[in-house]
Amino acid sequence: MDIVVGALSGMVDALPGKLGELLEQEYALLSGVRGDVVFLKEELSSMRAAIHHCESLDHHDSQTTGWIGLVREVAYDIEDWVDLFGIRVNGGAQSTSGFRSWIRRCVDKLTALPARHTIASELQGLKERVLEISEQRNRYRLGAMVGTTSQHAHVPRLSALFVDPDSLVGLDGKVEDVSKTAMDAGATNELKIVSIVGMAGSGKTTLANAVYQRLQADNTFQCSAFVSIGPKADMVKTVKDMLSKLGERHRGGEDISQLIHRVREVLEKKRYLIAIDDLWSSEQWGAIWCCFPDNSLGSRIITTTRNDALPTNHHSGSSKFVHKIGLLTDNEAKQLFLKKAFSSRNDCPQHLEDAFTKVLRRCAGLPLAVVSIAAKLAYKQSRDEWEKHGLNLLCSSHPDGLDGLKQILDLSYNDLQPHLRSCLLYLSIFPENSEIETERLVRRWIAEGFIAGSKEETAISYLNELIGRNLVQPLGLNHDSIPRRCRVHPVIYDFIVCKSMEDNFATLTDAQHVPNNNRTVRRLSLNLKNNSKEDQPAARNESTDLTHARSVTVFGHASATPHLTDLKVVRVLDLEGCNGPVCLDGLCQLVLLRYLSLKGTDTSELPPAIGDLRCLETLDVRSTKVEELPPSIVRLEKLMHLLAGNAKLPGGMDKMKAMRSLSCAGITKSSANVVEEFSKDDNLRELELYYYATEKPGNEKQIMFPVDRLQTVKQLCIRCTSPSVTFEPRVLPKIQALELRFEKGRADDMSGMSGLEHLSSLKHLVLEFEKHDAGAMATVDAVRKAAEALLLDHQCITIKVDGKNY
Incomplete structure (x- = not known):
């Protein structure tokens, strides 16, 4: 079990x-x-x-x-x-x-x-x-x-080593590319290493073996060996295996250094070809790397790994190349599935076409998933069987379940440190194929207590490690190479949902399923997005005990949100994007609440006593009807991320010393300038200001960033009706990213921008206009000229007008 x-x-x-x-x-x-x-x-x-x-x-x-x-x-x-x-x-x-x-x-x-x-x-x-x-x-x-301990960890891998080359789909071009990379003489005969990297089940072993067989057939190498390692490898046994495949016997003891010395003796004066399959750690690679002398005879090493970081370790001085193996295209996945499920058939039976399309979509181009599910469905002819067994990929208890696929993914999961396992399981809370904003995810991790020291930088490093291990997919990068959003492959999503349910890590429900009342609910994810009546009020489940729930996340209609008075120990309440009115009765009694998101909801005001939430670290009310925040907000001394959107702030915000990121109207309720209010803040890193003019056209108020202000801000976003911004010398000395988003240009056709050249630390600039007019283009020309003089790398400049890039 x-x-x-x-x-x-x-x-x-x-x-x-x-x-x-x-x-x-x-x-x-x-x-x-x-x-x-x-x-x-x-x-x-x-x-x-x-x-x-x-x-x-x-x-x-x-x-x-x-x-x-x-x-x-x-x-x-x-x-x-x-x-x-x-x-x-x-x-x-x-x-x-x-x-x-x-x-x-x-x-x-x-x-x-x-x-x-x-x-x-x-x-x-x-x-x-x-x-x-x-x-x-x-x-x-x-x-x-x-x-x-598992004794059959390599069974799925063994089958990849004996694949008929004629049965391969989607690998011809990859085999050609990797073989050419490996054998391209380039300039010298130095040792060359080609590492094939990709997610579990992406065909790394199959590709490596096909390349190995092709290079071996050329008879240009004097000796060769293909060795598999695995996550819990015995390195003594691995090196002995390599010696045996090189045609040598070692009659000595079990000393690893003696074995490595013997391998080096065998390879010293030969041109060798070695494939090291399934590397898991730097320690493994460090040991195996010692076996290979760089004898300038044109030797080649091929490695496979799920970890992007490994190919760069331990081989300085040698030529090294990384081949990132991608997923199958839709057409390739279809061909492979048909070949495995129907042998010589070139099409799917008509009565199975709908189910076939759904199953392929769930496989999402992952070769092992395609092969495993096709084999599972090969002898099933009814549509119900296809949907039952093909769509429930990994959580099915059926005896003919996808053991090989689950086993391969188990290896990746078991290799994670405990803190990374928690972070990975947390992704099961979001619906399948969700594009999750990085800031939302890492701040929720922190609120749940997963992050050592509660530092956002540490959380980002955890996310990058999951990405590097090919368990999470990054979507877009910001100015400092941090992914803006991330997503989980459908097969891995099924896997972590299965794990999450086994461990009672999260309770995942939808319109058709309610929580199992026999288990304590620790994290509730209520997904109504697949409900055909998503825009209609949903019935609240009154029978589920939520007194131990640490997080509640609702997707769909806000009416399904549990009574807040039932949430005694909740740390995370996330209603982002919910439809319908939001009831906040009892909100101020959630004394452990650390993360509250009402972003994109119909919320129009916050409770006056919200300052009682002394543990609150993140408050997000962007894209709501909230026009101003209650005065008690200044009592939230632990608040690090206040995302108020276009809402105005009360006075006294300078008391909030923990603030790291702020989004708000540029003017407070007392008409004080937010720039002045936070000018001496030592922690503020990200600032988003809304200046939507209520004055008559042509009479917009000038936005000033005076001398020696905002000394710690690294990222600034300004949203205005039209450009009227001035940066004085010595302002924003640490600014790295600047976003300027305007509705329209100035009526007088002037740029409305000055002082950009004073932002000496700037690395990335975004300029965007909703409308194309003469004033907008005047600003574009002026800003581009100033930015190009400041930023030598013009790729760091993004300009968009009326949806078109310039």
Whole structure:
């Protein structure tokens, strides 16, 4: 039985530290509470070792699976208890000094005594659960964590090594390209390395083997070997295997250095061809690389890997080339499917055409998925069977399920560190084929507690690692090469949905399915987008217990949003893009809320007491009807990302020292200039300002960025009715990206832009007009001239007028 432990491992790793921090704080714990916290800290530390052992096993018995599930649920509840503790004891008040503050804290302690007794009672219940879990482990002798490691990890790969060349589809051109790259003499006879990189199941092994066979047939190499490694390879065995395929025997011991020395002796004076299939780590490549002497005889090495970072390691001085293997085109996928499912048939039976189209769409050009599903459906003739078995790719419990495909993806998943597994599983919350904005995703990761240190830079590095491992697809890059959006391949999406359901990581529902009430809901994703009546109000599911839900995400109609008063420990509430009116009753009681997105909804105002959400880090009300924010917003001292769109801000925003990104109207409700308000902010990195003129045409107010302002801002976006912007010297010294978006040009045909040459750190410029007129083109000419003098790389300049690039 498969079990997901990676996400759990990361949480159990973090909990002892959280409990330790709690013990160090100045809270006056009731008698016995401190001892219970110490007990939980020590017991969870011992459980951690057992959890880590589970990660090394691919299969477990039902008792171990059940025990892991109990640990997972109690770990969630302990973390909720810890996060609620400080807020319930002192109301979330910020620590201050002075006599009045001391009196205030004394009063708070007296008024909080009932809450303290409740806290102590809850903690005692958690302790009893942990004791029972620990006793169960001993009672059923689960300490050794019964399980097995996979012994058949290379079965799908073996079939790729014995593919009939005549049966290959979509590889002819790739074989030709890689072979030519490998054998192109270029200039010298130095050692050349060609690495084939791509996602799991993309045909890397098949391509490498076809290239290897072609090069070997030329008889230009004196010796050759094709060696597979894998994620848990025994490098001694691997090097011995290479020696054997080179026609040599090693009669010595098991010393890896002696084996490597023997391989080097064999290859030293020969022109060799070596294929290293399925590399997983730098350590593996570092060891295997030592076997290959650069003897200037024109030797060649071919490698395959799922990790984009590996081909660049450990071979400086040698010629190195990376071939990124793509997916099949629609026509190639169709040909391959028909060949595998219907042998010599060139078309699909008419009654299966609709199902055939749906299945191909789900495969999305992934060769292993096409081959596996075609083989599975080859002897099924009814449309119902095709839709049942072809569309439920990986979560089906049917005995003829796609074990090989799931096994290949399991290898990639099991190779991830626990924190990356949590981040990957989180993508199951979004609907299939969603293009997910990077900022939205990483800020949600942070709010969920997945990111060490809660730093956005760390979250971006996690996303880049998932992209580098070909588990996530990037969509577009911004000025600093960070993907703007990302997406998951449909097959990988099915895989992570399956894993997420197994681990109760997220509860995924749609209009036809409601949550399983037998399992505690930790993360709820309610997707009504496939509902034929998406624009109609949806019935709210009143029977599901959401008191333990950490995140709630709704796609479709806002009426399906649960009662906010039921969400006791929610950290993320994301209603982005929902249709219909949004009910915010009870919002200000969500004391642990860190991420709130109402972007693109019909929301017209925020609750006056929103400043009570002291944990809030991200607030997004862009593209709503909200015209101004409540004054209490300035009390949100942890708010890092305030995305208010065209809404005006209250005064006193300079108190919000944690702010890193801000989107708002350029003028506050008190008519103060936002630039002046935030001019001394040391944390602000991204700024988006809306200046939509209400004055008469030709009387637009000049937007000024005066000297020595906005010293830390790296990205600035200005949205105006028409251009009227001036940058003074020494303004925005760290600006890297500037976006200027205007509705129309100036009526006097003047550019309306000045001082662009003062932005000495600028790397990327976007200029966009909605309308094409003489004023717009005057601005385009002036800005292009100034930008080209500033930016030597003209590719960093993007100009668009009325939807056309200039």
